[in-house]
């Protein structure tokens with residue numbers, strides 16, 4: 001029997017076993033299925049697995065050689081096999097590997113940070129008050145999340161983000177900014193992304209001064225050809241995937257918004273998690289637990305979506321960030337050797353911040369026909385000065401996870417809660433650069449380990465290419481030059497052109 005079939009047989013065995021009864025039979029689960037790593041505490045006690053099912057999951061981790069796979073990642077092995085590359089984001093933030101290539105990459109990252117600090121010093125000494133960061137996908141979501149989570153009022157720079165090619169986005173971001181006091185950073189690993197180039201031109205023209213345009217790219221030639229002076233271009237490398245790149249110079253907006261010290265602290269928090277994942281035995285390894293739980297919910301219980309519910313306003317962009325990290329990494333149907341997978345991969349990730357979401361979609365989580373596993377994320381201490389609110393926030397967080405797990409019987413089917421809706425609770429001691437760095441690194445490693453279990457490549461994204469190619473072919477048609485081959489697109493083009501007049 002395959003490892004996945006074994007998991008399914010455990011799921012069948014547990015078919016009529018509720019989470020409440022698992023807890024009733026083994027009250028020690030609350031402790032035995034929880035882990036602490038640095039500033040993170042994780043409870044898996046409300047997942048719908050028992051000890052034999054967990055044995056099967058850890059056997060799968062053994063069979064897939066999770067520790068060996070983790071070493072390959074950290075040591076710069078060619079984990080991105082379809083593109084023949086390493087994925088050395090861990091080298092951007094620490095020294096989790098003694099391998100020569102990892103050390104060389106870490107040295108490059110340090111050099112880039114030194115240059116970044118120099119640019120920040122120069123900007124700090126100027127009249128610039130606002131920064132517009134232009135990028136999309138991996139060149140936007142990470143910096144946007146971290147800046148939104150950790151920027152403090154009164155910081156030296158206000159940082160704004162522009163990603164969407166929709167001109168309304170540029171209009172909104174630039175409204176109210178003074179071109180004389182604004183600098184722009186164009187972030188693009190390839191420097192060929194349509195959205196970023198179009199928005200970059202808008203911002204450059206609006207600034208009217210090339211001297212305040214900075215670039216971050218692995219393609220320095222293209223960035224220079226755009227008109228950015230080499231001294232204002234910070235490097236990226238092909239050994240860093242876009243969605244794993246916030247630790248590199250892609251984090252320039254983060255360093256501007258938070259200051260270099262807090263950017264370094266973010267990296268240190270991630271490095272601490274790297275060291276844990278690299279050395280902890282599977283049963284004591286937080287990323288292994290998180291990854292195996294995802295495999296259990298997807299492949300044993302067959303759950304096709306996953307919610308992420310941060311109970312902290314500052315983490316409201318985490319679901320957007322994780323959508324790219326998880327779904328672009330794991331949304332694959334072919335094994336590394338090209339063979340079809342035979343098992344399901346990534347569920348649809350979605351979510352939003354609590355408590356707002358309790359008043360929108362939680363009804364479906366509690367009583368809908370689809371069971372949605374959820375990652376709840378809470379912050380123990382808050383420095384916002386509103387202790388009553390924070391207690392209310394935590395009370396709601398605890399209440400929701402309990403209600404989803406335990407449910408409540410009723411003679412009235414409309415008022416009954418089935419319960420047995422699984423969740424993981426991740427608690428951060430406080431929201432700091434360190435703890436956020438650790439949290440993001442946890443998700444990165446969990447994603448990688450899931451890819452190892454499935455035998456897929458977490459570091460390519462060929463699935464996003466076809467639509468881009470079609471869009472560039474259709475551009476002339478929108479100017480009335482040429483048509484489209486597809487009859488539906490042809491009809492739609494005719495409709496659009498006629499209505500545009």
Ligand SMILES: O=P(O)(O)OC[C@H]1O[C@H](O)[C@H](O)[C@@H](O)[C@@H]1O
Pocket residue numbers: 136137138139187188189190191192193196242243328461464
């Ligand atoms: O950084 P860039 O080269 O501009 O790429 C920006 C983004 O666009 C691509 O289409 C990918 O889907 C993302 O993984 C990438 O982060």
